[in-house]
Amino acid sequence: MAPAEPLLSTRAQRAFIGTIVLQAIVVLVMVSITFRFVQEDHTVDLKHSTYRTIPCYLALFILAELFELFMALDALRLRNVIQLIGILCFQAAMIVMASLQIHETHTALVNTIDSRTPVSILAIPRFGYDGPRLWHKVEPFLIVSPIMIGLSWFALMYFFRVLYHEFGWAIFHVVGANPAMKTMYQYYQIMICLLKFDFFAFIGVSMQLLIVVLQDSSAEFGLTIAAIPIVLLLLAMAGTAVQREIKSVMAFSLVLMLAAQVYLYKLVRFYEPSSESAYISTRATLTVFTVVSSLLLFATFGVGVRCFADFDKGLHSSKNHGQYYKPVATQLRENLFGESSDSKAPYSAGTPMEPRISIE
Structure with a gap:
C-alpha cells in the first residue's frame, strides 16, 4: 500500500501555513502592545465596560488566529478545497473585524461628552485622563493589523490557486467519476465547513458579551453561559448526523437551527435607548x-436540508473513509479482470496519475 502524502510536503502548502503563522505573530504583537499601553495608563479603569473592548479585542484575535491556523491545517490534511475557500472568506472577515476595532477603540478612549453621551461614561473617574494622547499612542499599532491581514489575504489567494490544482483529484478519489456523487459530496463538505465557522461566530459573540457587556450578577450573563454548551452540542450533533446519516438526529438539529434564530433579538438591545x-x-x-x-x-440550515435529502444514496462510505476510500481504477481492475488487489493508494498530489476510465 502506497504511503499517504505527508502534511506540508509541498512548497505551496508550507507557504500557505507560513503566511498564516507570520500574520498571527504580527497581529497578536500589535494587539498586545495596544493592550499594554492602555493597561499601563493609570487613568484607565479596565474593569469598566467602556474600556473592556481592549482586552476583548486581544482575546478575539487570539481566538481568530488560532482558529484560522487549525482550519488551514485541517483543510490541507483533508485536501479540502472548499474549506480553503472558507478560510479566504474568513480572512476577509478578519480585515473587517480589525478595521472595526480601530473605530471601537477610538470610541472607548476618546469620549466626546455631549447630550448623547451615556450616563455610564460620564460616571467614569476621569481625573488626569487624556484620551486623545492615549489614542494617538495606540493608533499606529491598531492600523498595522488590518494592513497585515490584507497583505496576507492576497498571498493566500495566490497560494490557493496552486493548491486548487494540487488537490484537483481528491474528490475523484473519494467518490469516483459519478457527477451526482461528486455534487452530493461537495454539499457534505460545505455543511461540515459551515458548522466549523458557526462555532467561531457563536464563541466570538459570547466572548464579547461576557467580557465587555454583561455583569456577573445579571440573568442574561447566566443565560449566555448556559447557552454555550447547548449550542456546541447542537453543532456536534449536526456534524455527527450528517456524516453518519442519522435521520432523526439530523431532523432535530435542523429544527434547533431555526429556533436559534431568535438570538437576533439581541440586535434590538444593542440599539434601544434603555x-x-x-x-x-x-x-x-x-x-x-x-x-x-x-x-x-x-x-x-439550507445546506443541511440538502444533505438530509441525499441520505441513503450511496455516499455513506465516502463520508466515513475520506480520501482513503478505494480509487475507481482499483475497482475496475477487480470487476473487469478478476484481479485481486488490496491497493488503496490515497491521493498523492503532484505525482503523475494513471489513465482512468470514467463511468457516468
Missing part, C-alpha cells in the same frame, strides 16, 4: 458578529 449605553464601545463588532452568525446558521 440598554444601548452598555454596548456603546463594542456595538459595531457585536452587530456584525450577530448578523453574520445568523446568516451562517441560516445557510447551514
Whole structure:
C-alpha cells in the first residue's frame, strides 16, 4: 500500500501555513502592545465596560488566529478545497473585524461628552485622563493589523490557486467519476465547513458579551453561559448526523437551527435607548458578529436540508473513509479482470496519475 502524502510536503502548502503563522505573530504583537499601553495608563479603569473592548479585542484575535491556523491545517490534511475557500472568506472577515476595532477603540478612549453621551461614561473617574494622547499612542499599532491581514489575504489567494490544482483529484478519489456523487459530496463538505465557522461566530459573540457587556450578577450573563454548551452540542450533533446519516438526529438539529434564530433579538438591545449605553464601545463588532452568525446558521440550515435529502444514496462510505476510500481504477481492475488487489493508494498530489476510465 502506497504511503499517504505527508502534511506540508509541498512548497505551496508550507507557504500557505507560513503566511498564516507570520500574520498571527504580527497581529497578536500589535494587539498586545495596544493592550499594554492602555493597561499601563493609570487613568484607565479596565474593569469598566467602556474600556473592556481592549482586552476583548486581544482575546478575539487570539481566538481568530488560532482558529484560522487549525482550519488551514485541517483543510490541507483533508485536501479540502472548499474549506480553503472558507478560510479566504474568513480572512476577509478578519480585515473587517480589525478595521472595526480601530473605530471601537477610538470610541472607548476618546469620549466626546455631549447630550448623547451615556450616563455610564460620564460616571467614569476621569481625573488626569487624556484620551486623545492615549489614542494617538495606540493608533499606529491598531492600523498595522488590518494592513497585515490584507497583505496576507492576497498571498493566500495566490497560494490557493496552486493548491486548487494540487488537490484537483481528491474528490475523484473519494467518490469516483459519478457527477451526482461528486455534487452530493461537495454539499457534505460545505455543511461540515459551515458548522466549523458557526462555532467561531457563536464563541466570538459570547466572548464579547461576557467580557465587555454583561455583569456577573445579571440573568442574561447566566443565560449566555448556559447557552454555550447547548449550542456546541447542537453543532456536534449536526456534524455527527450528517456524516453518519442519522435521520432523526439530523431532523432535530435542523429544527434547533431555526429556533436559534431568535438570538437576533439581541440586535434590538444593542440599539434601544434603555440598554444601548452598555454596548456603546463594542456595538459595531457585536452587530456584525450577530448578523453574520445568523446568516451562517441560516445557510447551514439550507445546506443541511440538502444533505438530509441525499441520505441513503450511496455516499455513506465516502463520508466515513475520506480520501482513503478505494480509487475507481482499483475497482475496475477487480470487476473487469478478476484481479485481486488490496491497493488503496490515497491521493498523492503532484505525482503523475494513471489513465482512468470514467463511468457516468
